[in-house]
Amino acid sequence: MYKIILLLDFAEEYSKSLMKGISTYSKEFGPWIFCRMPLFHRETLGIDGILKWALEWGADGIIGQLYNDQEIDKIVKAGIPVIAQDFKERFAEIPNITGAYHEAGELGADYFLKKGFTNFAFYGFNDIVWSRERAEGFEERLRAKGHNVHYFEHKKARSTELWYYKPSSLSRWLKSLPKPIGLMTCDDNQGQHITEACRHVGIRIPEEVAVLGVDNDEMICDLSDPPLSSIALDAEKGGYDAAKLMEHMIEHGTHNYYDIIVKPMQVITRHSTDIYATNDNHIASSLKYIHQNIDKNLHVEEVVKQVPLSRRALEKRFLEITGYPIYKYIFNLRIEKFTQKLLDTDMSVFEIALDMGLTDSKNIARQFRQAKGCSPSVYRNKYVAGK
Numbered sequence: 001m002y003k004i005i006l007l008l009d010f011a012e013e014y015s016k017s018l019m020k021g022i023s024t025y026s027k028e029f030g031p032w033i034f035c036r037m038p039l040f041h042r043e044t045l046g047i048d049g050i051l052k053w054a055l056e057w058g059a060d061g062i063i064g065q066l067y068n069d070q071e072i073d074k075i076v077k078a079g080i081p082v083i084a085q086d087f088k089e090r091f092a093e094i095p096n097i098t099g100a101y102h103e104a105g106e107l108g109a110d111y112f113l114k115k116g117f118t119n120f121a122f123y124g125f126n127d128i129v130w131s132r133e134r135a136e137g138f139e140e141r142l143r144a145k146g147h148n149v150h151y152f153e154h155k156k157a158r159s160t161e162l163w164y165y166k167p168s169s170l171s172r173w174l175k176s177l178p179k180p181i182g183l184m185t186c187d188d189n190q191g192q193h194i195t196e197a198c199r200h201v202g203i204r205i206p207e208e209v210a211v212l213g214v215d216n217d218e219m220i221c222d223l224s225d226p227p228l229s230s231i232a233l234d235a236e237k238g239g240y241d242a243a244k245l246m247e248h249m250i251e252h253g254t255h256n257y258y259d260i261i262v263k264p265m266q267v268i269t270r271h272s273t274d275i276y277a278t279n280d281n282h283i284a285s286s287l288k289y290i291h292q293n294i295d296k297n298l299h300v301e302e303v304v305k306q307v308p309l310s311r312r313a314l315e316k317r318f319l320e321i322t323g324y325p326i327y328k329y330i331f332n333l334r335i336e337k338f339t340q341k342l343l344d345t346d347m348s349v350f351e352i353a354l355d356m357g358l359t360d361s362k363n364i365a366r367q368f369r370q371a372k373g374c375s376p377s378v379y380r381n382k383y384v385a386g387k
Contacts, residue, residue, distance in 0.1 A: 001030065002250060005054055007037045007064025008085065013217035014235050018085065018097065021239025022063065029247065039065060047071035054080055061246045063097075081249035083242050083260070089129050095249075095257040097242050101130050104231055104264040105137025105184070108212055111267045112182030113145060116277040116321060117210070119178040121150040123194055124186030131186035134214065138184050150177055171201045179208040180277045188213035188220040188230055195224045195272060206275040216268050226271035231264050232343070234383045238262035265383055266339055276322065282307040283321050286314065287329075294333050296357040300326045335371045338364060342380050349376050 006022070008015040026032040035057060041050060042065065051074055054062060061081040066072060072093055075082050084090075085097045112120060120142050124131035139149045152173045174197055177183075185191040191213030198205050205211055205226055213221065216232035242260045249257060267273075269291075276287040289306045290298065303326055304311045318326050334356070341352045353361035368376050 002032045002060040002247070003035070003058055004032055004246065005035045005037050005050075005057070005059050005062045005064065007039065007042060007050065007062065007066070009039055009065065010036065013219065014215050014233070015085070017233075017235035018063075018239035018242065021236040021241070022243040023239075024236075025240045025243035025247075032243075035059070037064070042066065047074055051075050051078055051080075054078075060250050063242060063246060066091075076254065079254070081246060081254050083246060083249075086129055088127070090259070094254075095245060095259055097238055097260045097262065099130055099233065099262040100264060101133035102137030102140070104214055104233075105134040105139070106141045107231055107264050107267065108134075108184040108214075109138050109141035109145075111212065111273075112184070112210070113142075114323070115182065115210070115273070115275070117180065117182035118147065118277070119150075119181040120147055121152070121177055121181055121183040122185070123152050123183060123190055128186075134184070134186055150181075170197050174198060174203055174209065175201060177209070180206075180210065180275075181208070182210050182212070182273075182277070184212045184214075186214060188215045188217045188224075188228060191228045191230065191272070192220055192224045195226065195228060199225060206271065206273050210273040210275055210277075212267065212273055214264075221268075221270060224272065229270045229273040230268055232266055232268050232340075234263050234265050237383060265343065266336060268340060269336070278321050280317060280321055282309055282314065283318055286318060286326070287322075290326075290330060290333065294330070294337055295355070297359070298330055298334075298357075300330070303330075331367065332371075334364075335368060338368060338376075339372070339379070342376055343383055 006019065008019065010016070037050070045053070050062070055078065059080060062075065063083045063085070065085045065087045067087065072082070072091060076093055083095050083097060090096045090098055109120070122135045122138055124135055126132060135151070142149055152170065183194060185194055191211055194209070194211050195205055198209055203209055211228060213228050213230040214233070216230040221228040221230050238260050245257065245260060274291055276284060278284055285307055286303050289303055304314055307314060315326060318329070322329055324332070337356065338352060341347060341355065347355065349365050350361040353364050358364050365376055372379055
């Protein structure tokens with residue numbers, strides 16, 4: 001029975017998801033005993049205090065947010081396996097629970113490109129690895145398509161100041177941006193900063209500024225006004241894989257280690273991005289109807305009825321503006337919603353199909369395989385910890 005110290009931010013949804021994955025692995029291969037150490041111990045006790053606690057408690061390993069300094073060698077030399085959730089930068093001396101941050105940025109860029117945006121912005125920190133690399137991935141993908149990115153970056157990492165303590169510079173930046181614009185933030189907390197700042201100065205979301213966060217922290221996303229779209233991460237699987245690595249390090253030594261990479265899964269669309277950047281009112285109406293009715297067995301004919309155009313005329317304009325035929329746009333959005341339910345619930349494929357107004361579960365499973373390259377069950381097993 002292993003004794004593991006968890007030095008994590010227990011208020012963050014990301015850390016909670018990591019702990020779910022760790023707990024799942026523990027139940028399957030343990031049980032393990034955990035000591036939940038609040039982050040203030042990192043500031044008050046320091047590495048020396050944490051190491052002393054670990055030795056007195058007889059800890060077999062530590063998983064946590066740690067400062068990126070040479071003092072980590074004290075824990076390494078004590079022979080206690082330690083895995084770091086990257087806090088500011090990645091460690092070289094120990095394994096990290098880190099992320100495919102460039103990939104998340106690329107996913108955000110592709111999401112806005114598919115929605116027809118030609119103006120883009122990023123809001124984050126310039127001295128934290130997960131913010132900096134998400135911005136790099138976002139900009140690299142957009143520059144490859146011939147677009148530039150507008151930036152507003154905090155000078156200090158994870159400032160405790162709320163946005164409204166210094167509203168003038170952020171408000172001026174938001175007002176100065178070309179509209180409409182797709183704005184990606186480094187995480188959901190900063191996404192809520194943007195939605196609040198926009199509301200404060202009368203900028204309409206998503207009509208003028210469409211806002212996308214990262215982490216899919218449902219509490220923050222739902223508290224945002226309007227609700228915040230976000231990139232969901234497979235953090236629970238990251239926790240599961242971290243626990244597996246921890247067990248390996250305890251049993252076989254700490255020399256052969258590797259980083260745990262938390263991958264982005266998909267964009268969860270909420271009201272803050274639920275728009276297509278087009279001045280064509282008929283296409284905008286069609287898209288709004290599709291998004292509002294995607295949980296029904298929606299057909300192209302129903303979309304055509306919403307606008308005073310012939311099917312041929314609407315199909316032509318829809319394809320020119322979105323890059324997709326209407327049926328393909330419906331297909332892609334349906335698969336996105338299906339995937340979200342597949343990962344967020346324990347419902348069977350049949351139950352999800354019924355929930356989305358579909359009567360043929362075999363057909364949606366076939367369509368899913370066509371889009372994702374594997375069956376729904378294989379996809380769920382891949383991205384849900386312990387499956």
